[in-house]
Amino acid sequence: MSAVVSPIRKPLITGNKTYHQITEDLISPTEKTPTKEWVIGFVLSVAVLTYGVFCILWTIWVGIGSWNLNRTINWSWDITNFVWWIGIGHAGTLISAILLLFRQKWRTGVNRAAEAMTIFAVMCAGLFPLIHMGRIWLAMFIMPYPNTRGPLWPNFNSPLLWDVFAISTYLTVSLLFWYTGLVPDFATVRDRAKGLRRKIYNTLSFGWTGSAKHWQRWESLSLVLAGLSTPLVLSVHTIVSFDFATSVIPGWHTTIFPPYFVAGAIFSGFAMVLTLMIITRKLLHLEDYITVEHIESMNKVILLTGTIVGVAYLTELFIAWYSGYVYEQFAFFNRALGPYWWSYFGMMFCNVISPQFFWKKSWRRNITLTFFLSILVNIGMWFERFVIIATTLARDYLPSSWSLYSPSWVEIGIYIGTFGLFFTCFLIFVRVAPVVAVAEIKSILKSAGDQYVGDNATHKHHHHDADHGSSHTDHH
């Protein structure tokens, strides 16, 4: 990284860390016996996951009739959860890919966890298109492969098929990206380990030796993958939005959906990263690596994307009025003031109002508020998908077919179960891999460590002038 550091940048690593300390701090959680908090969390997650698996098996055994969908509302919690989880995954990709290309140093503190989150979220998301099928045992019909049924090919016009490609590509690239980043860190774990553990980590690190060639290839691969995933950040949720945008249902049939969905996805993804990181930094004592600077940066992204989403909501309302088309107009009346008004208001409040708090610097640096709002944002984004999917379907063209919906215990169980899956995976992840990218953190130590930059810097590489005058009183 460039040694040129803007004087107004705050340090991203605090606590006057040496390289060895960084290794100690970040690798040791994988070496110690798990804490009580971890064990409780893990047992809870596995229990919830088990219940989710039971509900999924119940769905497959009994049929989709065990859900409360009906002839009018054929998708609801299933696809809501699908889009929601997919959206959450987006932060990881954005952080790994786009922020890498933009050389944002603060990404190094959160990218590992965010990428892991992406993968687990996509796993949760991918469940829903599968289990929402009436005949999951014929799911292979959706794959384009030469077959003895004709051969009969899938319908390449269908956005659902595009979803299959989009999401499988997304999962593959995200997995590669995440694993690539892990290789040098696994080697670090290996170097400190003994016996079987050493062998396992040796295999996982592909025999990484840390030679200059390795580092060079690793950097190149990271860049190539970043280049590959950058379009994915935009394309995946664009394609997910096509599920709705290409339909004829008023409230779905909207050209604004692709950018609106992408912004919403990044919005919810960052909120989820914040929720997770605020807990993780506390539990694993990583406050020196995931600093308030990181949180503030992410809050800025939340503020931006939340506002984009808000503009999209208002645009929709305007276009509904401006179109003069009765069905479109009614769709929005129904959303905002119909029987599901609470979900629309929930969405508006959580997604549009709540991020506006982050205009104020001290508030976006307030960890408690951030934590609270990050959860609100995710609730809001869930409401958004519910509003788009269920309430739109509930009342469309023919008043005779209007209907209402509330989830069954199975649907709720599956949704809760995906949290079980997500947290089980995440908790295992924090035990087996460094939750902050060790190698990448080290790469910015000299340019963002508090002993080098910022007000408390002891190794002054650059001479700052008067602009720091007032803060010098903080010296100790």
Place this chain on the structure above:
Amino acid sequence: MEKQIDNIWIGQKDLTRDDEFMKIADQEFAEEQVSYADMTSNLSGNRRDFLKFLGFGLGAATVAAGCDIPVKRAIPYVVKPDQIVPGVANYYASTFVNGGDYCPILVKTREGRPIKIEGNDLSPLTGGGTSARAQASVLSLYDTNRFTGPKLKDGAGWKDSSWEEIDKIVSVTLESSKNVRIVTNTVLSPTAKKAMNEFTAKYVGAKIVTYDPVSSSALLDANEKNFGARVVPSYKFDLADVIVSFNADFLGTWISPVEYAAAYAKGRKISDISKAKMSRHIQVESHMSLTGSNADNRILVKPTEQGVAIAQLYNDITGGSASTTGLNAKAKKAISKVAAELKAAQGKSLVVSASNNVTEQLMVNAINHTLGNYGNTIDMSAPSFQRQGSDTDMKMLVDEIKSGAVDVIIFNEANPVFDSAYGNILKDALAKVKNKVSFAKVNDETTDLCNVVAPTHHFLESWGDVEAKKGHYSLVQPTIAPLFKTRQAEMSLLIWSASTALDQTKEQPYYEYLKDSWKSTVFASQNEFSSFQAFWDSAVHDGIFNTNSGNAPSYTQTEIGSDITKPGTSELEISYFETVQMANGQYAGNPWLMEMADPVTRTVWGNYLAVPVNFDGVRTMVGFNDLVDGELVELTIGDKKMTLPVVQQFGQMPGTVSLALGYGRTNAGNTGNNVGVNVNDCLTLGANGPAYYNTNVSVSSKVGKEKDFSCVQYHHTIGVKGIDKESGKEINADEAALVFFDYFTGVKGFQGALTDRSVIYTSNVAELKDSVEHLQERRKHAQHLNDQQIYGGFDDMYALGHHWGMHVDLNACIGCGTCTVACMSENNVPVVGKHEVAIHHEMTWLRIDRYYYGDVENPNTIYQPMMCQHCDNAPCENVCPVNASNHSSEGLNQMAYNRCIGTRYCANNCPYKVRRFNWLDYTKADLWPANQPRLQEESVPFMADNLTRMVLNPDVTVRSRGVIEKCSFCVQRIQEGKLTAKTEGRLLSDRDVRTACQTACPTGAITFGDMNNKKGELTAKLESPLNYIALEEINVRSSVTYTMKINNRDKSFDA
């Protein structure tokens, strides 16, 4: 420089070009070839091992896979009957008859099984139309609750008996008894009557008591007084310009609805808009009946005001001076207007009433007489026998039973313990009758109290005849050998009366008896045929035979008393009505009818208290007592209390509530038991008989919420108008009630909608020209929009060959729902049960949407049959990821069930919401048994029972769980029609392909055909300027065309 390829080496031996290595490397296979000649070599086991593994694998797979496959037996004919060609349907003319319900039909049989009822279009009465009841009757043949043979009561249950034993027991009992009573509903069969007469001749003390579950006794009595014949006249609704009905639901349930509907629709269809003319129909009633919903104007009177309403019209028309005190002012004014209209249409008007008060019926007769309607719109020369019950006889019978005077009572498929007004009395009093015999097919409330059951055949297993109207004969012929050890009731009677006319040595004794009977009666009265065999063959083939009916008796003036219904003074009145699907409980055991949506309330599986609903003038539709759909109330009638759900009913008169009869049966088989509440014991019993209302009634406010509120339509209105509270002006109440949420006062409204939807178009006949212009403009605009888009379409392709389309005349559609049952029957549509319907899992391919429009208090109604529109730019097709939903070159939107993986995307994207998903295994088409839903706690789910499955149409796939299904335009019929035309080497004609809904329709509202056939019936209909395509502007290119609904409402009535 060496070539690149030479630089590549594998191992050191290659690099050093070791001889041995090079030799091996030159071979195609690096290793030594297997020597087959020497089996003992080290590789010799390979092939054998392979076979062993193969054998084991195959064996294991076979054992594993073969474990649990259910064996379905199909036994081929040993000697094939020459009329049966597997795969080819046979049609037999027969007649659906159940008490007074009558419909000439064709029975479609496949491989010897009756599977579908079609109308017999040779009938001059029905013209090929059918009713929902007739359509569903084929299912009752395969009712699992049927008695499998004669039974004797054994404690609380039944024990098997034999016919010999039964005959002995009954004969001995009859010999030693004095007072024998046969209790029956209307008997339309002359030959059955002959058999009964033989019985009464043999047993001198025997008497036949006829009653109807919903009584028309007063109508018959009045006609007896005026014409000397206890009959129902022939009403000719097609000839009437002004039709006034006092509470008579003649399109749905009253006397002969199929016949009336067919005639009525003739006066309502509009073919030429420049000379648009349609009949005026005024309905005087308190609850929204099917007929009332079709009326142009409804005059709201309380049930007890019916008498004075008739009296008012009687005074206005005949100059009489009957008392009309108690009639509400609005109705009084409206009736005077009606009187003026009627006077202007002398001889071209028709007044009917369902009143069960003789005086009121005499007044109606006098009105019709004064108007000169007899001989014009009312024909007494061919009167109908479809109601014969006598309330006086019934009352006498009850008194006799109570006094213990009756020794033997025989129930001829009548169930008075449930469906007469004396049910509770009979239930106790029947204990005093020692010997009770029932002919019932299925155990019912009355049969359960009997000692002997001599179960009769289903009509599809029987021979019989019907004289529904004088001179209009039709035959009932069996289409399947009796499924159980049952015997026709007529046979039993003849055997018990030791008839000499019955030759029991014949293979089919009653058939011979019937034939002999016709020889001496119908054959003798005609001169078309000279040989009886020719006559008989023709009659059996056609199913009907008409003779001259003779002259009409003339009207005799009689004294009209003052004994009319006294207007009640109570705050609330309740009226009871018969529904299309349930009658008075006779059809409660039929799952198709149980799950058929009520045309008006659109509820299923139960009766719901209809309460009035009104617009509060601000933004809410307020139900009576603030009740909303599905809330439970406590209903108190006299001293009977019951808890039941309510349904808000537009058009229900304020101060009244109404409730359907026929529900709450306790002994109606698995389907009908304990569905809804029974109110047959809450009728008002007058001196003359029951009246279908009660004034001693109260309705509580909400006491709970119905667990499974089964209503297939939640939103009822499309543009009702109400008066704005502030400005006093008429506003669109629907749009005012749009908003659910009120910032200050909380929850409000939500029943509303934006209503300018391109779903329905309506017009008053007087404004027709403007409305058509408006419609054309809207269509032009939509088409203009559609022209702007880039989708090219495949119109060129559809212009070749066939291009199937449908036309639905909303002016002919009366909403009776026959087509919906016909569709279920034709297409193996599963019945899903109350809970499933309550969560909107109903599977109907064809539904009839019902919307109210116009005055919010007293609206008009539009019925819109809605099925797959077979869009040529179908939104469901392009979203299916696996092409399960696709388009045929003939414009059909097809479903490949086997390909469907059940993403339901198509159902979401269907603008008409006609796609149905198999949420559970409704048909036992799945291998997993765990997910079959049960109806009413049956041991096996509906359609999983082998007996019930006999009704399935073998041409239509039974769908498994997890797939989408929907209307196919009866593609199996299209295929059959195309093949027929092809084998006959001719062009396909309209008659070759007719969909199930089309043939079932009593009014001819549905026309199906080839849009490319320029000479076809469909093409002609597609030219009407009234036509429109629902949601035309979304460019899905629907193949179904509707017509604008025209009403003939006189708005001055509302003032």
